[in-house]
Amino acid sequence: MTERTVEGTAGRRRGKxxxxxxxxxxxGVALRTVSRVVNDDPTVGQDLVKRVRAAIVTLxxxxxxxxxxLRRGVSGxxxxxxxxxxxxxxxxxxxxxxxxKAKLTVLAMSTEDEEQREREAVMSMCRKRVDGIIIEPISANHQYLAPEIEAGMPVVAFDRPTGGVPADAVLSDNAAGIGTAFRHLVQHGHNRIAYIGDHERIFTGRERAASFRACVTANGGPLEGMVHAGAVEPARIASALTTAFDGPTPATALITGNVATxxxxxxxxxADAGRIAIVAFDDFLLADLLRPALTVIAQNSATIGRTAIELLLARAADPTRPVQSVTVPVELIPRGSGELRP
Amino acid sequence: MTERTVEGTAGRRRGKxxxxxxxxxxxGVALRTVSRVVNDDPTVGQDLVKRVRAAIVTLxxxxxxxxxxLRRGVSGxxxxxxxxxxxxxxxxxxxxxxxxKAKLTVLAMSTEDEEQREREAVMSMCRKRVDGIIIEPISANHQYLAPEIEAGMPVVAFDRPTGGVPADAVLSDNAAGIGTAFRHLVQHGHNRIAYIGDHERIFTGRERAASFRACVTANGGPLEGMVHAGAVEPARIASALTTAFDGPTPATALITGNVATxxxxxxxxxADAGRIAIVAFDDFLLADLLRPALTVIAQNSATIGRTAIELLLARAADPTRPVQSVTVPVELIPRGSGELRP
DNA sequence: GCACCTTGCGATAACGTTATCCCGAGAATA
DNA sequence: TATTCTCGGGATAACGTTATCGCAAGGTGC
Structure with a gap:
């Protein structure tokens, strides 16, 4: 099958x-010497270095x-x-x-929001013997990771924690974010505020909905018809909006729990978007171009990513350190939609 | 340095x-037999398969x-x-x-729009001995890839072609896209149409600007003050818009050449966006939420990606096949901004 | 009953690196 | 001059797989 090209000189062979x-x-040197030159070993004479470098270039x-x-034991x-x-x-x-910055390559794989894919992706990474895994969890149960963690694989979760397995995590301050959004709307004259967000079986959905309920209760407002957590599909969103804004005592403001929502x-x-005040959890590109521009609770992505790497490196350096969970602050960015009066 | 844990049974060792x-x-079998079991070699007795499988699970x-x-020669x-x-x-x-679908893993690396980074990323991939490289070129000159292609590395470019080196490419039909956009605006009553786009040293910027000029000329319209190709920075965009729309014979419609623009x-x-007709090259998330919603020339990303993989596999299968460039059609999606009358 | 295949499995050599030895040659010392 | 010490560099053994052999059993042909 393989075509074999006749080689006169020590030139390149196609495919090899x-x-x-x-x-x-x-x-004209030993194999080991080439290795030394490649790895900048100082114990090689200048003339040999030159010879080897030249050969490297010509070939x-x-x-x-x-x-x-394989040889070094780490994958970088x-x-x-x-x-x-x-x-x-x-x-x-x-x-x-x-x-x-840490001289590491990132192998990014998409889990497509499916538990099955997450598992495949992560196990594939393990077979590649990556030096660590950063995961944005879909699964609620990460038992399948237990042997890997046991074997010393550093694992860091972000956005959501892992389930059933000890791993470092870096999370946004969901409670503070919802609280900030709520107070912002209250300060702008709203006292009937609704929330629409993700399903509560998802960690962030759960945290944000719970925080919202606490805010409403603390504010002395009624809860019924104001909290809508569930799947992000048009039909559910529509009915949630109808319930919240078309009832006898309609809401005047809305907090949305994630970008999809x-x-x-x-x-x-x-066109009705301009008639109710909205604060959205999570910033996104072009949110400032909407009319009215969207007031958001922005997560600090840069800090989250950086922290995840830091945690990973720290664990790689000391596998026995206690599992740590870092909470990253969020920030309210007023752009207009959250400053509308009732 | 390495801590050595005393092992009683044949259990797991930390980090190893x-x-x-x-x-x-x-x-209790030979190494080779385990390999056979792992690779589903049928020439292993059922009892041994069971024994090996059990050992795999326990360990x-x-x-x-x-x-x-390393052993197989392909990286998948x-x-x-x-x-x-x-x-x-x-x-x-x-x-x-x-x-x-082709049982391949994708190693995605960002070039950050820098030639230097592109080169580093691509060479890093080569050192990893990937089975092929798909590249969204930044550099105009890809001479550095010549030895790799020579050695049999399949390379496919998309969005822009490679420079100075023969490689397959999959490109959007920029000329047709601009033509469609132009005709769309003409049909809606515009005859003074401006174009603002990327720098012409960039392939797509060049192609789109050239097509636009051809359209204007074919339509018998004047060119001066209507074509603005250059860096995507606020100041330039602002002056371009001023030139096109505040002159003695102002444009009434605009074609933008890429998302950033x-x-x-x-x-x-x-708020003035609603006063002029706009057709934008390239669709993006939420373009339908803008007011007015943005009429766009959408590239067919799914087809582009799929075609890139197909070209890659085809070249891997037959390294001698002629270099091929595939053009993928684009589609105008009317949403409102492009249907405004003068 | 012996040659001849299958079948089932084990020893061993790659794959392309790096790390551990080890040795020869010169310099430094007695 | 003989001896030790450094220094530059070469064999060679891993790393964890898979592929090529080869070698025993066991079944079938005459």
């Missing part, structure tokens, strides 16, 4: 890359990282299992940049 | 993963892909060097899905 041995032969030699990793790569690769993912970007709400409201 | 040899010893053995790759991974990992990237997502234009126009 030169190895250290080829370089060594071309330079276009590039070391095989797989072999290096960390895996990042994120929920979605298609949409904007500022945290992944921050992870990538922080990793690069926000988008669906805006789609449904259409 | 079990290998095939460990499995073999536990199962939590996971094969080391690096060693597999393709690299994708994209311009940006932070923003939405539907093509990357399509590549990921198509690759998964579109966003800057909308930011600058603010």
């Amino acid at each position: 890359r030169p190895t250290m041995l080829d370089v060594a032969r071309t330079a 276009d030699y590039e070391p095989d990282e797989r072999a290096q990793q 790569t960390i895996g990042a299992a994120v929920r979605n690769l298609a949409d904007a993912h500022p945290v992944l970007s921050a992870i990538d940049q922080a990793a690069r 926000t988008v669906e709400v805006l789609r449904y409201l259409g | 993963r079990p290998t095939m040899l460990d499995v073999a010893r536990t199962a 939590d053995y996971e094969p080391d892909e690096r060693a597999q790759q 991974t393709i690299g994708a060097a994209v311009r940006n990992l932070a923003d939405a990237h539907p093509v990357l997502s399509a590549i990921d899905q198509a690759a998964r 579109t966003v800057e234009v909308l930011r600058y126009l603010g």
Whole structure:
């Protein structure tokens, strides 16, 4: 099958890359010496270094990282299992940049919001012997990770914690975010505020809904018809909006619990969006171009990504350190929609 | 340095993963037999398969892909060097899905729109011996890839072609897109149409600006003050808009050449955006939520990604096939902004 | 009853690196 | 001059797989 090209000189063969041995032969030195030159070992004479370098250039030699990793025992790569690769993912970007600073490559895989895919992706990373895994969990149960963690694989979760397995985590301050949003709306004259967000079986949905309920209760307001947590689908959003804003004592303001919900709400409201005050959890590109521009609770993606890498490196350095959960502050960005009066 | 835990049984050691040899010893068979079981070789007796499987489970053995790759010669991974990992990237997502169907893992790296980073990322992929590289080029010159392509590395570019090196490419039909946008605006009563887009040293900027000029000329309209190609920065966008719309014979419609330009234009126009007709090249999330909703020329990201993988696989299968450039149709999606009358 | 295949499994050599030895040659010391 | 010490560099053994052999049993042909 493989076509074999006749080679006159010690030139390149199609489909077959030169190895250290080829370089060594071309330079007329031992294999080990080439390795030394490649790794900048100072115990090689200048003339030999030159010879080897020249051979490397003429052969276009590039070391095989797989072999290096196998031999060295570390891969210089960390895996990042994120929920979605298609949409904007500022945290992944921050992870990538922080990793690069630490001389690490990021292998990003999408879990497509499916538990099955998450597991496949993560186990695939383990088979690649990555030096650590950063995961934006979908599963509620990460038992399948137990042997890996046991074997010393550093695992850090972000946005949501892992379930059933001890792992570091970096989370946004959901409670503070909802609280800030609520108070902001109250300060602008609202006392009937509704919440629409994700399903409560999802960690963030649960935390945000719970915080919202606490805010309403603390504010002395009624809860009924004001809290709508569930799947993000147009029909549910529509009925939630109808319940909250078309009843006998309608809400005048709305807090949305995540980007997907926000988008669906805006789609449904259409031109009516300008008539109710909205604070949205999570910022997104172009939120400032909407009319009215969207007031948001922005998560600090850069800090989240950076912290995730820091936690990963810390655990890699000391596998026995206690499991840590870092909470990253959020920030309210007023743009107009949250400052509308009732 | 390495702490050595005393082991009584053949159990797990912290930080040291079990290998095939460990499995073999536990199962009481030869190393080679474990390999056979792992690879579903049918020439192993049922009882031995069971013994080995049991040992694999008790040890939590996971094969080391690096060693597999090294031995097999293929990595089962393709690299994708994209311009940006932070923003939405539907093509990357399509590549990921198509690759998964072909049992391939995607290693995505961001070039951050910098030539230097592109080169680093791509060379890093080569050192990892990926089975192919999909690249969204930043550089105009890809000479550095010549040795890799020579050595048989399949390379496919998308969005823009590679420079100075023969590689397959999948491109959007920029000319048709601009033509469609132009005719759409003409049909809605505009005959003074302006274009603001990317710098013409960038392939897509060049193609789109050229097509626009051709459209204007064919339509018998004047060109001066109507074509603005250059860096995407607020100041330039502002002056371009002023020139086009505040002159003695102002334009009544606008075609924007890429997402970044579109966003800057909308930011600058603010509430005035509703007063001029706009068709934007490239669709983006939430374009339908703007007021007026944005009429766009949408690229077919799914097809682009899928085609890129197809070209890659085809080249991997037959390295001698002629270099091919595929053009993917674009589609005008009317949403309101492009249907405004003068 | 012996040659001849299958079948089932084990020893061993790669894959392309790096790390551990080890040795020869010169410099420094007695 | 003989001896030790450094220093530069070469064999060679891993790393964890898979592929090529080869070798025993056991079944079938004459």
